[in-house]
Structure formats: structure tokens, C-alpha cells
Amino acid sequence: MLEGSVHQMVLIGEIFATYRMSVGGEIAIVKMEDYPVPERENSRCYREYLAFRLATKIGLSVPCTSLRQDPQYGRLSVQQYVHGATKPTQSFLERIATRPLGMRIALFDILCGNHDRKPDNLLQLGTEIIPVDFNTTFQITTTSCDFDQETDIILARWFQIRGMLSLKPTHRQLLVDEARRLVERLDDSFLHSCLAEIPTPFCDSAEAEQVWDFLASRRDRLHASVSSWWDKNIAPLHLFDDDALMIAIRQHTR
Ligand SMILES: Nc1ncnc2c1ncn2[C@@H]1O[C@H](COP(=O)(O)OP(=O)(O)OP(=O)(O)O)[C@@H](O)[C@H]1O
Numbered sequence: 001m002l003e004g005s006v007h008q009m010v011l012i013g014e015i016f017a018t019y020r021m022s023v024g025g026e027i028a029i030v031k032m033e034d035y036p037v038p039e040r041e042n043s044r045c046y047r048e049y050l051a052f053r054l055a056t057k058i059g060l061s062v063p064c065t066s067l068r069q070d071p072q073y074g075r076l077s078v079q080q081y082v083h084g085a086t087k088p089t090q091s092f093l094e095r096i097a098t099r100p101l102g103m104r105i106a107l108f109d110i111l112c113g114n115h116d117r118k119p120d121n122l123l124q125l126g127t128e129i130i131p132v133d134f135n136t137t138f139q140i141t142t143t144s145c146d147f148d149q150e151t152d153i154i155l156a157r158w159f160q161i162r163g164m165l166s167l168k169p170t171h172r173q174l175l176v177d178e179a180r181r182l183v184e185r186l187d188d189s190f191l192h193s194c195l196a197e198i199p200t201p202f203c204d205s206a207e208a209e210q211v212w213d214f215l216a217s218r219r220d221r222l223h224a225s226v227s228s229w230w231d232k233n234i235a236p237l238h239l240f241d242d243d244a245l246m247i248a249i250r251q252h253t254r
Pocket residue numbers: 012013014015016017018029031063079080081082083085120121123132133134135
């Protein structure tokens with residue numbers, strides 16, 4: 001049984017069986033794959049681990065996450081709890097969105113197929129921003145021809161209309177550079193070694209093979225998709241002069 005957990009378990013997931021609880025004397029975010037919790041769904045725990053491994057490789061500070069099997073609770077993901085973090089404010093999110101770190105989070109969500117990004121799933125710690133919650137990633141729900149559309153949706157949601165209006169050619173450089181960096185860092189052998197680390201009860205070889213195909217094909221299309229998103233959506237905005245953009249922003253925020 002998880003040490004010291006019994007008296008300190010707090011169910012924090014509104015949809016999933018996610019707890020804040022003590023593991024080995026440390027507070028952790030624990031997601032449960034087997035333990036039945038009334039009115040909550042069980043998680044696929046390997047997703048949290050895999051996202052942690054991939055994110056760390058590209059310089060995102062997803063908290064340290066491990067997988068374990070507990071005699072009482074079954075399969076679990078255990079993530080280090082970030083003390084003192086808060087939900088980011090809207091103005092902080094607007095500022096971070098167009099910085100390299102913010103862009104990296106958006107690109108990582110495109111790679112992983114994460115459609116659940118929202119302020120609740122971002123932790124602010126001083127000037128640092130930490131993405132969490134990869135419950136719904138790596139799912140083969142879309143065909144590869146929808147990838148451009150997914151890029152469109154995730155980036156438009158990330159920058160928001162006001163942010164998109166303020167994007168400049170220098171931001172294109174940052175975004176495309178971040179995409180290239182992500183593609184280079186997550187090479188075939190790294191993807192294979194991360195998947196190989198996941199014990200079979202959490203993800204069998206057939207599913208691991210599918211996740212590999214999903215990740216490798218999205219990675220290979222990412223850079224082109226991001227560039228064409230910019231050319232299609234942002235380049236036309238530069239036809240407006242600064243005054244016209246300011247009027248459009250004011251109208252939007254009214
Ligand atoms: N490592 C962490 N450190 C501190 N707080 C965290 C951490 N991970 C998650 N949280 C907080 O706990 C909340 C729930 O976590 P998370 O979204 O990962 O669980 P969930 O199972 O998806 O929950 P839900 O069912 O509500 O979607 C987050 O919104 C965040 O506020």
C-alpha cells in the first residue's frame with residue numbers, strides 16, 4: 001500500500017479518478033487506472049509518464065512522473081506535486097503565449113494531440129509555466145489528413161484572436177524554430193526508448209506500436225503544418241496596417 005496515503009487522500013479530478021495524496025511521505029498527484037471511483041473515469045496512466053519523458057526532452061518542466069503498481073490501488077501514475085503553484089491569470093497567459101516557452105507548449109500539444117489545454121492545466125510558479133494533464137493524449141482519433149486542421153485549432157486557441165492579431169514576422173521565426181527544435185530532439189531512437197520504458201501492463205506492445213506511429217507521423221508533419229498555418233492565417237493579417245489592427249483588437253475586446 002502507498003505509504004502514508006490513507007488519511008490524506010483528496011479526490012481532485014472532476015472527471016477522472018485523480019487524487020492529491022501522500023506517496024512515500026511526499027505529496028503527489030496520483031491518477032488511477034484500476035481503482036473504481038464512483039462517477040469518475042479511470043486514466044490511461046502511461047500517457048502521463050510518456051508526456052513527462054517527451055516534454056522534458058524538449059525543455060518543458062512537466063513534473064517528474066513515474067508508473068507503479070500498488071497492491072491496493074492497482075496501476076498508478078505518480079507525479080510530483082508542485083507546491084505554491086497557481087492557476088495563471090489571463091494577462092500572464094497572453095504574455096507567455098508568444099514567448100518561446102509558450103509556443104513550445106502549444107507545439108507539444110499539437111504533437112501529442114492534446115485538446116484539453118486550458119488555464120486549469122497550466123501551473124504558474126513565478127515566471128515559470130508548467131503544463132500538466134495529458135490524460136487525453138496520444139489517441140488515434142483523427143486521420144493524418146486532419147493534422148493541419150488540428151494545428152489550426154490548437155494554435156488559434158492558444159494565441160486567441162487578440163494574440164493572433166499581434167503576431168509579427170519575428171514570432172513566425174520563433175514558432176518555426178521551436179517546431180524544428182522539437183522535431184530534432186524527439187528523434188526515432190528517443191521515441192523508441194521512451195515507449196520501451198513503459199511496462200507492458202500499462203501499454204502492451206500493440207498499443208505501443210500504434211502510439212509510435214502516431215507520434216512519428218505527427219512529428220514528421222509538424223514543421224510543415226506550422227509553417228502553412230502561419231502562411232494561411234497570419235500572413236494575411238500583415239496586409240493590415242498597425243492602426244487597422246488596433247481598431248480590430250479594440251473592437252474584439254469591447
Ligand atoms: N503536479 C501538480 N502539482 C500541483 N497541482 C497539480 C499538479 N497536477 C495537477 N494539479 C492540479 O490538479 C488539477 C487536476 O489535475 P489534472 O487536470 O491533471 O487531473 P484530471 O484527472 O484531468 O482532472 P479532471 O478530471 O478534473 O480533468 C489541475 O487542474 C491542477 O490544478
